[in-house]
Amino acid sequence: MQKKDCRGIACPQPVLITKELIDQFPDELIEIQVDNEAARENVTRFFKSQGWEVSLKEADDGSFYITGAPGTCEITHAATKTEEPTTQKILIFIPTNCFGVGDDELGKALMKNFILTLKEMGPDLWRIILVNGGVKLAVKGSPVLSALCELEKAGIDILVCGTCLEYFKLMGEKAVGHTTNMLDIVTSMQIASKVVRI
Numbered sequence: 001m002q003k004k005d006c007r008g009i010a011c012p013q014p015v016l017i018t019k020e021l022i023d024q025f026p027d028e029l030i031e032i033q034v035d036n037e038a039a040r041e042n043v044t045r046f047f048k049s050q051g052w053e054v055s056l057k058e059a060d061d062g063s064f065y066i067t068g069a070p071g072t073c074e075i076t077h078a079a080t081k082t083e084e085p086t087t088q089k090i091l092i093f094i095p096t097n098c099f100g101v102g103d104d105e106l107g108k109a110l111m112k113n114f115i116l117t118l119k120e121m122g123p124d125l126w127r128i129i130l131v132n133g134g135v136k137l138a139v140k141g142s143p144v145l146s147a148l149c150e151l152e153k154a155g156i157d158i159l160v161c162g163t164c165l166e167y168f169k170l171m172g173e174k175a176v177g178h179t180t181n182m183l184d185i186v187t188s189m190q191i192a193s194k195v196v197r198i
Contacts, residue, residue: 001028001029001030001031001067002021002024002025002028002029002030002031003030003031003032003033004017004018004021004030004031004032004033005033006032006033006034006035006039006043007033007034007035007063008035009034009039010163011038011039011042011162011163011181011182012042012181012182012183012184014032014034014039014042014043015039015042015043015046015181015183015184016183017032018030018032018043018046018047018068019046019183022047022050022052022068022070026070027070028070029067029068029069029070030047030052030067030068031065031066031067031068032065032066032067032068033059033063033064033065033066034063034064034066035061035062035063035064036166037162037166037171037172037179038162038163038165038166038171038179038181039162040056040064040066041162041178041179042162042179042180042181042184043066044056044066045178045179045180046183047066047068050068051070051071052068052069052070052071053068053069054066054067054068054069055067055069087123087124088124088126088193088194089124089126089127089191089192089193089194090121090124090125090126090192090193090194090195090196091126091127091128091129091188091189091192091194091195091196092118092125092127092128092129092196092198093129093131093189093195093196093197093198094128094129094130094131094134094137094198095131095132095133095134095197095198096111096132096133096134096198097111097133097134097136097137097142098111098133099111099114099198108143111137111144111198112143112144112147114198115137115144115147115148115151116144116147118147118151118156119150119151119154125151125156126156126157126192126193127156127157127158127159127188127192128148128151128156128157128158128159128177129159129161129180129185129188130158130159130160130161130164130177131161131164131185132161132164133164133168134161134164134198135160135161135164135165135168135170135174136168136170138158138160138174138175138176138177139170139173139174139175140173140175141173142175145175145176148176148177149175149176152176152177157177157178158176158177158178159177159178159180159184159185159188160174160176160177160178160179160180161179161180161181161185162179162180162181163181163182165179
């Protein structure tokens with residue numbers, strides 16, 4: 001078994017370390033130790049995205065041991081979804097909970113209208129990424145939470161920055177989407193047909 005202590009290492013480094021270990025030791029068990037919820041979710045999801053079975057154990061100090069076993073489950077990562085050849089993959093990148101600059105109340109109302117209107121993109125809308133203040137749209141009490149939940153039910157991937165959730169102390173309040181990291185964000189931008197930044 002290959003083991004790596006990633007406590008005290010900020011995202012996306014634990015995921016990048018996990019990726020390196022999978023590349024180097026594709027047939028061995030890999031154990032990653034992390035000390036925060038964002039890293040736990042991101043490493044777990046990355047293992048699963050590679051088709052690895054995952055087991056989790058919490059240590060006495062509150063850290064987590066995440067063990068991956070190679071090639072034992074179906075690949076579940078959203079990036080593996082196949083699309084019709086004629087369908088675009090439009091990615092919406094939202095770094096704030098306020099649309100535009102000038103007046104915050106107006107900006108929040110405009111953001112709500114924008115999120116409610118996204119469904120009009122139809123099958124071209126592929127993924128929404130929320131970072132920085134944008135993660136506040138995905139938490140309990142958000143004025144657009146129900147709209148984001150509907151989009152997710154319709155098959156739109158919603159990725160919410162784990163580092164940002166931790167920064168705003170909102171990890172436990174996230175109510176929609178998958179916790180993500182910078183590796184997922186960069187890869188998503190590379191895969192997308194078009195990136196729209198709000």
